[in-house]
Amino acid sequence: MSATSDDRYAEYDGQWKRPTVFRSHTVKYAVYAVVLLFVAWNVWAVRLPLDRIVQGFGSAGVLVGNMFPPDFGVSIVVRTTEFGVPVPVGTNVSDGAVRLWDGMVETIAMSIVATVVGVIISIPIAVMAAENLVPKPVYIIGRTIVSVSRALHELVVGIIVVVGFGFGALAGVVALVWATPGFLAKLIAEDLEDIDPAQIDAIRSTGASPLQVMLFGVAPQVMPRLIGLTIYRWDINVRAATILGVVGAGGIGNVLVRSFDRYDYQYSLAIILAIIAVVLVGEAVSAIARRRVQ
Amino acid sequence: MLSVENLEKTYSSGDEALKGVSMEVSGNEVVAIIGPSGAGKSTFIRCINQLTEPTSGSIELDGVDLTGLSDGELRDQRRNMGMIFQEYGLVERLSVMENVLAGRLGYLSAWNAFRRDFPEEDVRHARATLDRVGLGGHDDNRADELSGGQRQRVGIARAVVQRPKILLVDEPTSSLDPETSRAVMQLLTEIAADEDIPVLINIHEVELALEYADRVVGLADGRLVFEGSPSDLDENARDTIYRATAESSSDPDGDAEGSNGTDPRMITESR
Amino acid sequence: MATDIATRSGDWERFDRRKKLLRYFGLLGTLIVTLASWQALGVRYTYLETAPEMTFNLFQRMYPPDTAYAPEIVAPMIATVNIAVVGTMVAILMAIPVAYLGARNTTPNRYTYSLGKFLIVASRSVHVIIWALIFVILFGTGTLAGILSVAFRSIGFLAKLLSEEIEEIDETALEAIQATGAGRLETMMYGVVPQVKPAFIGISVYRWDINVREATIIGFVGAGGIGMELQTRINFFDWNGVLTILIAILLVVMFSELFSAYVRKKVR
Structure with a gap:
């Protein structure tokens, strides 16, 4: 059968090459080669010291051993009664526990204040970064603010503010507020660009001022999303606030770094676990709140 | 020649989809399997090439028993059976040509498959087949750019380039509009004649079965209840096929029949 | 009525x-x-x-950027990109098996699924700075600690998105390839890889872009990159040098963001 069937198809081209999304196969292999060389150069450039990797992971066991059990600084005071039965009579709260608690309260307070201030600042920036609502020069300024806010990590801003001004928790708030437009103004601006122009025209035709157009034509269309994103941003701010203290910008991060400096690893682990717990709770609260709103 | 003897399938959930079905298919006949939802049609087709492993019974293709084969032997046998799916079964992000040539994967080393290095005669055959199903010139289109009818034609081309000894077709038309459905059925009957192979089609629309099949088989509640030429399928016969399930109080495999491959049971059963 | x-x-x-x-x-x-x-x-x-006065003062002290200092930050800036690339690569290698465990349709059993989900949550809920603190203790200050902290931070992110992509795989297409008699490897190459590849590339490049940004800060705790240099400049109150670094960071981060956006738009 195969001989005859081959004759039947003789007129068809037997050559076939997989189509490529690149301009040609040469371009494709060139791109692959460049990517490969780039990655290889990166690996070469960092020159991973194998002996240190082995050694480091070897000592991981010791570090983990030193971290366990986590020490939250809270112990139960036990008194042995006259019959020899131990009875818990109260708790003994050490300085560490107090610092952990205070650090956490400060972290959450920072995240809340920063969210409120950040959102208030982000709203005008969002309007500026919406192409359909403002003239071109304003749009460019708006986009630039968004880009710069995104590009500089809140920790970079935090460290500068701390050293430049030296104000602890407020530095953390400033850093978080700085980072907010990069997220919130960007997303709201995208929403503003998608709004229904007919509704704006309707308001405008009643003779409303530009501010009134914003309040009655634009705001209602993006409000639910703004609230959702605000809650989401708060959740992100909680995460960020937990580590801002690393550079001295307030919050639990400060306590964490000091514990590492004092080799108090059991306390460190306690702090890390507390951070994870707060972050996960924040995430859950945010998820539930956003579902409620929408 | 395909001969199935007393095929039974009980799913791990306890649903008895097939309760002993026997039939033979040979020559270049087009056989349509009809029956209500949940009758076991899809399970039957899938058992033949062991995408679903039958519980008991035997399936012989040209004298080779397909049950109880090792993985390697089963792969060799699957090359002889072209399968066409309800939801086309195309890899959407691959080109039409790659989807068709995938029919030759059973003959290719993994390395050559990776390099897309198919023998020239396979490529010729694939091009010819695409031409034949009316998709000449679409070689480099991505499968997700095609319409439903075109996708099904790619699925048919993939099965044909396998140079199979039989075509197994699972509900080829249920995702298509009536006009396209008829064109696909027409194509399948032509292929049966040209390639001189039998085609076993499991189909929901009785009218299409009557129009295109040489022989009709009726399944109901996991049993074969009718077998004959389209002209034999009178009111009486229809009643037997479609009333059997209506009367049975429990639907044996309601879910298993809607088989579009996403049924979790199907996946766990397949090899 | x-x-x-x-x-x-x-x-x-x-x-x-x-x-x-x-x-x-x-x-x-x-x-x-x-x-x-x-x-x-x-x-x-x-x-x-x-505050307003102080802010104005600070900007005054920063301007103009110290151009003579610029050549000195090229090396740490490159190291920052190196950390992001290698860290992302290590993360990808480790995220693939985790994603396999964390996807409902590929995971071998209930326990491996829970394990996969646990690894994803564990990696994601520890901030890159905390990973860096830990890895600096284990490996000393420098690039290695940076790479590992970026990698460990990224595993969860990559594995989560990748496992969601794996769960989206069209099983019918896989069965169809199997039904032609293709072997396991061939089924992977023709059935699984094409379905997952675009998302995989997109997710990886996206994470690399995020990692460039993260690599600028891990230096604050000694894990290499431009962050160490920045901290030194700040501690010396060399504000003109600080502005030079900030501009460099801005350029590199914006470029990587544009590149990542371009690739993600192209790949589908």
């Missing part, structure tokens, strides 16, 4: 009033919580009064 309308409109009004009340309470609650938080921060108000 008339009573029907009356009750209906009454209902509507009551509902609206409840909604309004809820909204006011929500606003009031937010206000109280915010004020309480502000109180908890214990900010001295003199700070706020002098």
